[in-house]
Amino acid sequence: MVDVPVYIKIHNELRRDIEGGKWRVGERIPSERDLAVDFHVSRMTLRQAIQTLVEEGILERRVGAGTYVASQKVQEKVSGVTSFTDLITAEGKTPSSKTISYHVAKPSISECKHLNIPETAQVLRMERVRYGDDVPICFETATVPYELVRDFPKRDVSKSLYHVLENKAGLTLGGAHQTISAMLASEQVAEYLQVKRGSAILRVRQVSYLQDHTPFEYVRTQYVGERFEFTLDR
Structure with missing residues:
Protein backbone atom coordinates (compact mmCIF):
# COMPACT_ATOMS: atom_id res chain seq x y z
CA MET A 1 0.00 0.00 0.00
CA VAL A 2 1.30 3.45 -0.95
CA ASP A 3 1.44 5.94 1.91
CA VAL A 4 0.42 9.58 1.50
CA PRO A 5 3.49 11.84 1.89
CA VAL A 6 3.37 14.06 4.96
CA TYR A 7 3.52 17.27 2.91
CA ILE A 8 0.49 16.12 0.89
CA LYS A 9 -1.46 15.48 4.12
CA ILE A 10 -0.61 19.02 5.25
CA HIS A 11 -1.50 20.38 1.79
CA ASN A 12 -4.88 18.67 2.01
CA GLU A 13 -5.65 19.99 5.49
CA LEU A 14 -4.62 23.55 4.59
CA ARG A 15 -6.68 23.46 1.42
CA ARG A 16 -9.73 22.23 3.34
CA ASP A 17 -9.22 25.04 5.86
CA ILE A 18 -9.03 27.63 3.07
CA GLU A 19 -12.07 26.25 1.28
CA GLY A 20 -13.89 26.12 4.60
CA GLY A 21 -13.29 29.83 5.15
CA LYS A 22 -10.72 29.66 7.94
CA TRP A 23 -8.76 32.30 6.00
CA ARG A 24 -10.44 34.65 3.55
CA VAL A 25 -9.19 35.73 0.14
CA GLY A 26 -6.38 38.23 0.60
CA GLU A 27 -5.81 37.20 4.22
CA ARG A 28 -2.36 36.26 5.46
CA ILE A 29 -1.97 32.72 6.76
CA PRO A 30 0.25 31.91 9.77
CA SER A 31 4.00 31.88 9.28
CA GLU A 32 5.81 28.72 8.18
CA ARG A 33 7.42 28.58 11.60
CA ASP A 34 4.05 28.61 13.39
CA LEU A 35 2.45 26.13 10.99
CA ALA A 36 5.42 23.77 11.31
CA VAL A 37 4.93 23.80 15.08
CA ASP A 38 1.16 23.22 14.70
CA PHE A 39 1.70 20.24 12.39
CA HIS A 40 4.73 18.90 14.32
CA VAL A 41 6.90 18.80 11.20
CA SER A 42 10.11 20.40 10.00
CA ARG A 43 9.94 23.77 8.25
CA MET A 44 11.24 22.06 5.11
CA THR A 45 8.24 19.70 5.03
CA LEU A 46 5.84 22.54 5.79
CA ARG A 47 7.43 24.71 3.08
CA GLN A 48 6.92 21.91 0.53
CA ALA A 49 3.20 21.83 1.33
CA ILE A 50 2.93 25.61 1.06
CA GLN A 51 4.85 25.66 -2.22
CA THR A 52 2.47 23.08 -3.69
CA LEU A 53 -0.48 25.34 -2.82
CA VAL A 54 1.34 28.32 -4.34
CA GLU A 55 1.94 26.38 -7.56
CA GLU A 56 -1.76 25.53 -7.67
CA GLY A 57 -2.69 29.19 -7.33
CA ILE A 58 -4.42 28.72 -3.97
CA LEU A 59 -1.81 30.69 -2.03
CA GLU A 60 0.51 33.48 -3.12
CA ARG A 61 3.78 34.67 -1.62
CA ARG A 62 4.43 38.40 -1.23
CA VAL A 63 8.07 39.34 -0.88
CA GLY A 64 8.77 40.51 2.64
CA ALA A 65 5.11 40.23 3.64
CA GLY A 66 4.32 36.52 4.00
CA THR A 67 1.90 34.11 2.33
CA TYR A 68 -1.71 34.99 1.52
CA VAL A 69 -4.86 33.31 0.23
CA ALA A 70 -4.79 34.11 -3.49
CA SER A 71 -7.51 36.09 -5.18
CA GLN A 72 -9.19 34.81 -8.33
CA LYS A 73 -7.22 35.85 -11.39
CA VAL A 74 -8.32 36.53 -14.94
CA GLN A 75 -8.12 33.28 -16.91
CA GLU A 76 -7.25 32.73 -20.55
CA LYS A 77 -8.32 29.47 -22.16
CA VAL A 78 -6.00 27.84 -24.68
CA SER A 79 -7.33 24.88 -26.64
CA GLY A 80 -5.39 21.83 -27.71
CA VAL A 81 -2.68 19.65 -26.20
CA THR A 82 0.88 20.18 -27.38
CA SER A 83 3.84 18.06 -26.37
Whole structure:
Protein backbone atom coordinates (compact mmCIF):
# COMPACT_ATOMS: atom_id res chain seq x y z
CA MET A 1 0.00 0.00 0.00
CA VAL A 2 1.30 3.45 -0.95
CA ASP A 3 1.44 5.94 1.91
CA VAL A 4 0.42 9.58 1.50
CA PRO A 5 3.49 11.84 1.89
CA VAL A 6 3.37 14.06 4.96
CA TYR A 7 3.52 17.27 2.91
CA ILE A 8 0.49 16.12 0.89
CA LYS A 9 -1.46 15.48 4.12
CA ILE A 10 -0.61 19.02 5.25
CA HIS A 11 -1.50 20.38 1.79
CA ASN A 12 -4.88 18.67 2.01
CA GLU A 13 -5.65 19.99 5.49
CA LEU A 14 -4.62 23.55 4.59
CA ARG A 15 -6.68 23.46 1.42
CA ARG A 16 -9.73 22.23 3.34
CA ASP A 17 -9.22 25.04 5.86
CA ILE A 18 -9.03 27.63 3.07
CA GLU A 19 -12.07 26.25 1.28
CA GLY A 20 -13.89 26.12 4.60
CA GLY A 21 -13.29 29.83 5.15
CA LYS A 22 -10.72 29.66 7.94
CA TRP A 23 -8.76 32.30 6.00
CA ARG A 24 -10.44 34.65 3.55
CA VAL A 25 -9.19 35.73 0.14
CA GLY A 26 -6.38 38.23 0.60
CA GLU A 27 -5.81 37.20 4.22
CA ARG A 28 -2.36 36.26 5.46
CA ILE A 29 -1.97 32.72 6.76
CA PRO A 30 0.25 31.91 9.77
CA SER A 31 4.00 31.88 9.28
CA GLU A 32 5.81 28.72 8.18
CA ARG A 33 7.42 28.58 11.60
CA ASP A 34 4.05 28.61 13.39
CA LEU A 35 2.45 26.13 10.99
CA ALA A 36 5.42 23.77 11.31
CA VAL A 37 4.93 23.80 15.08
CA ASP A 38 1.16 23.22 14.70
CA PHE A 39 1.70 20.24 12.39
CA HIS A 40 4.73 18.90 14.32
CA VAL A 41 6.90 18.80 11.20
CA SER A 42 10.11 20.40 10.00
CA ARG A 43 9.94 23.77 8.25
CA MET A 44 11.24 22.06 5.11
CA THR A 45 8.24 19.70 5.03
CA LEU A 46 5.84 22.54 5.79
CA ARG A 47 7.43 24.71 3.08
CA GLN A 48 6.92 21.91 0.53
CA ALA A 49 3.20 21.83 1.33
CA ILE A 50 2.93 25.61 1.06
CA GLN A 51 4.85 25.66 -2.22
CA THR A 52 2.47 23.08 -3.69
CA LEU A 53 -0.48 25.34 -2.82
CA VAL A 54 1.34 28.32 -4.34
CA GLU A 55 1.94 26.38 -7.56
CA GLU A 56 -1.76 25.53 -7.67
CA GLY A 57 -2.69 29.19 -7.33
CA ILE A 58 -4.42 28.72 -3.97
CA LEU A 59 -1.81 30.69 -2.03
CA GLU A 60 0.51 33.48 -3.12
CA ARG A 61 3.78 34.67 -1.62
CA ARG A 62 4.43 38.40 -1.23
CA VAL A 63 8.07 39.34 -0.88
CA GLY A 64 8.77 40.51 2.64
CA ALA A 65 5.11 40.23 3.64
CA GLY A 66 4.32 36.52 4.00
CA THR A 67 1.90 34.11 2.33
CA TYR A 68 -1.71 34.99 1.52
CA VAL A 69 -4.86 33.31 0.23
CA ALA A 70 -4.79 34.11 -3.49
CA SER A 71 -7.51 36.09 -5.18
CA GLN A 72 -9.19 34.81 -8.33
CA LYS A 73 -7.22 35.85 -11.39
CA VAL A 74 -8.32 36.53 -14.94
CA GLN A 75 -8.12 33.28 -16.91
CA GLU A 76 -7.25 32.73 -20.55
CA LYS A 77 -8.32 29.47 -22.16
CA VAL A 78 -6.00 27.84 -24.68
CA SER A 79 -7.33 24.88 -26.64
CA GLY A 80 -5.39 21.83 -27.71
CA VAL A 81 -2.68 19.65 -26.20
CA THR A 82 0.88 20.18 -27.38
CA SER A 83 3.84 18.06 -26.37
CA PHE A 84 6.79 20.04 -25.02
CA THR A 85 9.04 17.79 -27.10
CA ASP A 86 7.15 18.64 -30.28
CA LEU A 87 6.97 22.33 -29.38
CA ILE A 88 10.73 22.66 -28.89
CA THR A 89 11.48 20.54 -31.96
CA ALA A 90 9.25 22.81 -34.06
CA GLU A 91 11.44 25.73 -32.95
CA GLY A 92 14.46 23.98 -34.40
CA LYS A 93 15.90 23.16 -31.00
CA THR A 94 16.80 19.87 -29.37
CA PRO A 95 14.49 18.96 -26.45
CA SER A 96 15.68 17.14 -23.36
CA SER A 97 14.57 16.55 -19.79
CA LYS A 98 16.11 15.96 -16.40
CA THR A 99 13.96 13.97 -14.00
CA ILE A 100 14.09 15.38 -10.47
CA SER A 101 11.64 12.92 -8.90
CA TYR A 102 9.49 10.06 -10.16
CA HIS A 103 7.30 8.07 -7.82
CA VAL A 104 3.93 6.41 -7.37
CA ALA A 105 1.83 7.88 -4.58
CA LYS A 106 -1.63 8.55 -3.27
CA PRO A 107 -3.18 11.67 -4.84
CA SER A 108 -3.76 14.96 -3.06
CA ILE A 109 -7.32 16.26 -2.96
CA SER A 110 -6.35 18.76 -5.67
CA GLU A 111 -5.14 15.94 -7.91
CA CYS A 112 -8.31 13.94 -7.21
CA LYS A 113 -10.43 16.94 -8.19
CA HIS A 114 -8.58 17.73 -11.42
CA LEU A 115 -8.17 14.12 -12.57
CA ASN A 116 -11.61 13.00 -11.42
CA ILE A 117 -10.21 10.04 -9.48
CA PRO A 118 -10.93 8.69 -5.99
CA GLU A 119 -8.59 9.24 -3.06
CA THR A 120 -7.89 5.49 -3.07
CA ALA A 121 -6.35 5.68 -6.57
CA GLN A 122 -2.65 5.73 -7.31
CA VAL A 123 -0.91 8.41 -9.34
CA LEU A 124 2.48 8.86 -10.90
CA ARG A 125 3.90 12.20 -9.80
CA MET A 126 7.05 13.36 -11.55
CA GLU A 127 9.10 16.53 -11.47
CA ARG A 128 11.20 17.43 -14.49
CA VAL A 129 13.32 20.27 -15.77
CA ARG A 130 12.69 20.66 -19.52
CA TYR A 131 15.38 22.02 -21.82
CA GLY A 132 15.77 23.42 -25.33
CA ASP A 133 19.34 23.13 -26.64
CA ASP A 134 20.46 22.40 -23.05
CA VAL A 135 19.01 25.70 -21.78
CA PRO A 136 16.42 25.19 -18.99
CA ILE A 137 13.01 26.38 -20.15
CA CYS A 138 10.68 25.21 -17.40
CA PHE A 139 10.23 23.20 -14.24
CA GLU A 140 7.26 20.87 -14.38
CA THR A 141 5.31 18.81 -11.86
CA ALA A 142 3.02 16.35 -13.65
CA THR A 143 0.51 13.99 -12.10
CA VAL A 144 -0.97 11.12 -14.12
CA PRO A 145 -3.29 8.24 -13.12
CA TYR A 146 -0.84 5.40 -12.60
CA GLU A 147 -2.99 2.88 -14.45
CA LEU A 148 -2.27 4.75 -17.70
CA VAL A 149 1.50 4.34 -17.49
CA ARG A 150 2.15 1.34 -15.24
CA ASP A 151 3.18 -0.86 -18.20
CA PHE A 152 5.78 1.53 -19.60
CA PRO A 153 9.39 2.14 -18.50
CA LYS A 154 10.36 5.26 -16.60
CA ARG A 155 12.83 6.38 -19.27
CA ASP A 156 10.06 6.56 -21.89
CA VAL A 157 7.43 8.21 -19.70
CA SER A 158 9.81 10.82 -18.32
CA LYS A 159 11.17 11.63 -21.78
CA SER A 160 7.78 12.28 -23.43
CA LEU A 161 4.57 11.28 -21.69
CA TYR A 162 2.41 12.29 -24.67
CA HIS A 163 4.35 10.13 -27.12
CA VAL A 164 3.97 7.13 -24.79
CA LEU A 165 0.23 7.62 -24.46
CA GLU A 166 -0.31 8.12 -28.19
CA ASN A 167 2.19 5.73 -29.74
CA LYS A 168 2.42 2.95 -27.14
CA ALA A 169 -0.84 3.06 -25.20
CA GLY A 170 -2.87 3.83 -28.34
CA LEU A 171 -4.78 6.70 -26.74
CA THR A 172 -6.04 9.74 -28.61
CA LEU A 173 -5.30 13.06 -26.94
CA GLY A 174 -7.92 15.78 -26.91
CA GLY A 175 -7.98 19.30 -25.50
CA ALA A 176 -6.72 21.00 -22.37
CA HIS A 177 -7.72 23.69 -19.92
CA GLN A 178 -4.94 26.07 -18.92
CA THR A 179 -4.68 28.76 -16.28
CA ILE A 180 -1.81 31.19 -16.85
CA SER A 181 -0.50 33.61 -14.25
CA ALA A 182 2.70 35.25 -13.04
CA MET A 183 4.79 34.42 -9.99
CA LEU A 184 8.33 34.75 -8.64
CA ALA A 185 10.84 31.92 -8.72
CA SER A 186 11.39 30.18 -5.40
CA GLU A 187 14.93 29.39 -4.31
CA GLN A 188 14.67 25.75 -5.40
CA VAL A 189 13.03 26.44 -8.77
CA ALA A 190 15.50 29.25 -9.46
CA GLU A 191 18.32 26.77 -8.96
CA TYR A 192 16.74 24.27 -11.35
CA LEU A 193 16.15 26.93 -14.01
CA GLN A 194 19.49 28.71 -13.53
CA VAL A 195 17.96 32.09 -12.74
CA LYS A 196 18.04 34.35 -9.70
CA ARG A 197 15.59 33.78 -6.87
CA GLY A 198 12.62 36.08 -7.37
CA SER A 199 12.96 36.12 -11.17
CA ALA A 200 9.76 36.44 -13.22
CA ILE A 201 8.08 33.10 -13.80
CA LEU A 202 5.13 32.30 -16.04
CA ARG A 203 3.05 29.71 -14.19
CA VAL A 204 0.76 27.42 -16.16
CA ARG A 205 -1.63 24.98 -14.52
CA GLN A 206 -3.12 22.57 -17.02
CA VAL A 207 -5.56 19.68 -17.06
CA SER A 208 -5.20 17.64 -20.24
CA TYR A 209 -7.94 15.41 -21.64
CA LEU A 210 -8.23 12.40 -23.89
CA GLN A 211 -10.50 12.63 -26.90
CA ASP A 212 -13.38 11.19 -24.83
CA HIS A 213 -12.91 14.07 -22.32
CA THR A 214 -11.31 11.86 -19.66
CA PRO A 215 -8.64 13.87 -17.79
CA PHE A 216 -5.24 12.16 -18.01
CA GLU A 217 -2.81 14.77 -16.69
CA TYR A 218 -2.67 17.54 -14.13
CA VAL A 219 0.51 19.54 -14.62
CA ARG A 220 1.96 22.62 -12.96
CA THR A 221 4.68 24.23 -15.05
CA GLN A 222 6.90 27.20 -14.25
CA TYR A 223 8.47 28.82 -17.32
CA VAL A 224 11.39 31.25 -17.28
CA GLY A 225 9.68 34.50 -18.28
CA GLU A 226 12.47 35.65 -20.58
CA ARG A 227 12.78 32.28 -22.36
CA PHE A 228 9.20 31.41 -23.22
CA GLU A 229 6.03 33.07 -24.44
CA PHE A 230 2.50 32.00 -25.34
CA THR A 231 0.69 33.08 -28.49
CA LEU A 232 -3.10 32.92 -28.75
CA ASP A 233 -5.19 32.78 -31.89
CA ARG A 234 -8.64 34.35 -31.66
